[in-house]
Amino acid sequence: MSVPLRIEIMLRETIGPSSPTPPDLRSLKLSVLDQFMPISHITLADSETIRPLNVMTMGSEYIEARIHCILSDILRKPENEVLKQLLPAVITARDSQLLVQASFFDCGGVAIGVGLSHKIADAATLASFMKCWAATTRSSSTEVIISPVFMGASIFPQMDLPIPMLPVDLIQGEAVLKRFVFEGPKITELRAKAITASVPNPTRVESVTALIWKCAMSASRSNLGVPRKAVLSLDVNIRKRLVPALPDNYGGNYVGSISARMEDHDDLELQGIVSRIRKDLTEFGEHYAKITQGG
Template sequence: MSEPLRIEIMQRETIRPSSPTPLALRSLKLSLLDQFMPISHITLVLFYPGNGNDTDHLGKAKETSLRLKTSLSEALTLFYPFAGRLRDNSSIECDDHGAEYIEARIHCIFSDILRKPETEVLKQLLPAAIDDQVITARDSQLLVQASFFDCGGLAIGVKLSHKIADAATLASFIMCWAATARCSSTEAIISPVFMGASIFPQMDLPIPMLPVDLIQGEPVLKRFVFEAPKISALRAKAISASVPNPTRVESVTALIWKCAMSASRSNLGVPRKAVLSLDVNIRKRLVPALPDNYGGNFQFARR
């Protein structure tokens, strides 16, 4: 389905932490890695199919939305920088400003989207309150959109400022939020640790806070689906003396890059310089290694 979704915004609300942030934690210094991170958002969309036996979709949506907001408020108490605001590219003002929560109704069938996901359609399930190109220090760092489908399905779109978190930190937050929403007394919730500036001290450099446009011209985004047996065969084919045990990511990335370079030479008639960059989680690569609950940006571009 390539046509726009029929989206109805039901409400917008600011969700603040359930408990106020202690005064000692009201200002969090950015690390050097945070400072150099361009202004952008990490995005994620989670899909939850509806219960076929439940016919009261409207009532269920209200109940679920309330649980999402309540648990989000509780999770923000632990991930307090997410409810703060940037200040001069040097720190987060953890003032309990809050996260933006948007509730929407999607007038289509859940399976129509998942049957063949399209990028432009999936973008409509993300919070659209802030354009990445006009983010300011006073904007919310975390935005959530809960989209309820007519059939009872649910999509939760998340946008989190890349200035204060990487993908691993976002994953930790999602797990914490989910555990809080389930109200499980047996499920341990690991508190995050925000002390990146003590590991990578910030520098007094004229580092701009403006968005960085790294792409010249119109970007092209494609989705490729590789079946598990094909990836296994590709890994076996990619084995070499220098890479005796290639990972799935390395094997697939190498194939796509090889094809892209071949297409570039074919179109231009001559080879041109190009750079492939993959972000790597360096928590386990540091000495000593850091636990997964260390929040912030702990990633490095591998080229």
């Protein structure tokens, strides 16, 4: 879809408590937002002091927009710049922690875009929130809605850092955003090619990540004329890597990061790259297992 979207903002409001919730009423679960209210507080820094803020007192921003086209036009050939217009604005350090944009198309179709600050939750928590919201809306008598659990502080106690924590602001720079679509059968073929004795069951993420990294390194070596070292940073959901593993409904930030490294003399074979990623993922899991076991 090469024609710019015609968007008309119909409604913009902040949903939040008019006053702080009394302690004796905080256990009531009246809505999906109530259930996903983190028990903990986040810390924001002003110019001189550190002040804790309850994220839900900041409210959630809700936007309704009218899109003057039909939804199938966008789905037929999605474009990054078009899809970005269906999402709420970027969350900054002191804005609402949750933003929702409901876009209504001329054909009757609806698109819901959600933005959640990484200061309070990760992608898995966002997915859990969306599933719980959808299930609540359907009001099915046979569908079980699993409420979230916020126990992060008991697993990873808060650290008393000697220096103030500054607001998190993304560094704006030149970057290229690309969208690649891998069909299911092609991913199955890719996984089969990545099988080795050390990794007999490569995952979809490992296989696709290895392919993209392989192509990026090959392009870099081709442009430079000489091989060079490369590092891959990969975010990891640590819920299933703890001992014991945590259920998916544990809300908060249970995310870590690995840095897989390829030397300049390493061969850029798919199987070898998958093995390197698996090795670092395994060591990452062992590290967090020791932490939760008191090691």
